Amino acid sequence: MGSGQWMVERRSSFGNDSFPKEHETVSESGCLSIIVLGASGDLAKKKTFPALYHLYRQGFLDSNEVHIFGYARTKISDDDLRDRIRGYLGKDAEHVSKFLQLIKYVSGSYDSEDGFQLLDKEISQHEESKNSAEGSSRRLFYLALPPSVYPPVCRMIKKCCMNNSDLGGWTRIVIEKPFGKDLESAENLSAQIGELFEEAQLYRIDHYLGKELVQNLLVLRFANRFFLPLWNRDNIANVQIVFREDFGTEGRGGYFDEYGIIRDIIQNHLLQVLCLVAMEKPCFSQT
Numbered sequence: 001m002g003s004g005q006w007m008v009e010r011r012s013s014f015g016n017d018s019f020p021k022e023h024e025t026v027s028e029s030g031c032l033s034i035i036v037l038g039a040s041g042d043l044a045k046k047k048t049f050p051a052l053y054h055l056y057r058q059g060f061l062d063s064n065e066v067h068i069f070g071y072a073r074t075k076i077s078d079d080d081l082r083d084r085i086r087g088y089l090g091k092d093a094e095h096v097s098k099f100l101q102l103i104k105y106v107s108g109s110y111d112s113e114d115g116f117q118l119l120d121k122e123i124s125q126h127e128e129s130k131n132s133a134e135g136s137s138r139r140l141f142y143l144a145l146p147p148s149v150y151p152p153v154c155r156m157i158k159k160c161c162m163n164n165s166d167l168g169g170w171t172r173i174v175i176e177k178p179f180g181k182d183l184e185s186a187e188n189l190s191a192q193i194g195e196l197f198e199e200a201q202l203y204r205i206d207h208y209l210g211k212e213l214v215q216n217l218l219v220l221r222f223a224n225r226f227f228l229p230l231w232n233r234d235n236i237a238n239v240q241i242v243f244r245e246d247f248g249t250e251g252r253g254g255y256f257d258e259y260g261i262i263r264d265i266i267q268n269h270l271l272q273v274l275c276l277v278a279m280e281k282p283c284f285s286q287t
């Protein structure tokens, strides 16, 4: 299947015709607010904040423009959140401390306006303090939350927290896997979120596809002259994909009770790895 055909399929399956217009330019200057919803959780502490820290260390997040907000129901202070994530960031205490000062925590529920109005107030205050006359405001909402709360959270963002600066900018939503429990719930989620945001504002992600080892599987299989002719049923007796964690549930119990570890890992991460191990060479031709 070529890329042209893929676009057509994707439009119909997500029921939304508002893909980015190819030549549309979007302002990438001015104040940037990154809001991590579910900031008290496992994903936020182990992956999201460390990823933001690495972007900061590599110079992609300018402390003159960026502020990071954590949001969740747990009642903790800014410093409590900083203490929770400090140990996951790195060993350079000075840089870690500077990065942590960019983070503010707001507590509130996922389905009522009070918390989101407070969040909007905090973001707006930050924008007012940082914006120059020509700057625009960008708001990136990262949902480090179980899928069951995506719809209420998206409704609250739409109602209370959209960027409406006269100076332009954008509001974007990043959604983690798993995207629902099955086809029906995934389509249901898409329909609900699609009513609130344009497709161009939505980013569905799965961090396994970004792993170097996973990405290298394609190179190993299709660009390596030793493996290319040998990687087939005549030479491979069996394939085992092993997922191991050397720690316990660690606060994920509520989420696992609802979704289950199999849905959490197997139908996305591990099946993707299986596909990369076993699939035919991709066809890159255009249709």
Ligand SMILES: NC(=O)C1=CN([C@@H]2O[C@H](COP(=O)(O)OP(=O)(O)OC[C@H]3O[C@@H](n4cnc5c(N)ncnc54)[C@H](OP(=O)(O)O)[C@@H]3O)[C@@H](O)[C@H]2O)C=CC1
Pocket: 038, 039, 040, 041, 042, 043, 044, 046, 047, 072, 073, 074, 110, 144, 145, 146, 147, 148, 149, 176, 177, 178, 207, 251, 252, 253, 254, 255, 256, 258, 264
């Ligand atoms: N952990 C990881 O490494 C990764 C996780 N993911 C995905 O990210 C999402 C969150 O995972 P993770 O952070 O591990 O899970 P957590 O159980 O740690 O949940 C994150 C936060 O969401 C809130 N929460 C948990 N359960 C519920 C619930 N039933 N209803 C409302 N709020 C709830 C809690 O915050 P509070 O109570 O303070 O509001 C919690 O701190 C999942 O969809 C998971 O598949 C994706 C990639 C990696």
Ligand SMILES: O=C1O[C@H](COP(=O)(O)O)[C@@H](O)[C@H](O)[C@H]1O
Pocket: 207, 245, 252, 264, 265
């Ligand atoms: O998506 C998830 O993945 C992590 C494991 O990711 P890894 O990069 O550390 O291998 C898992 O711990 C988490 O429960 C799950 O939601």
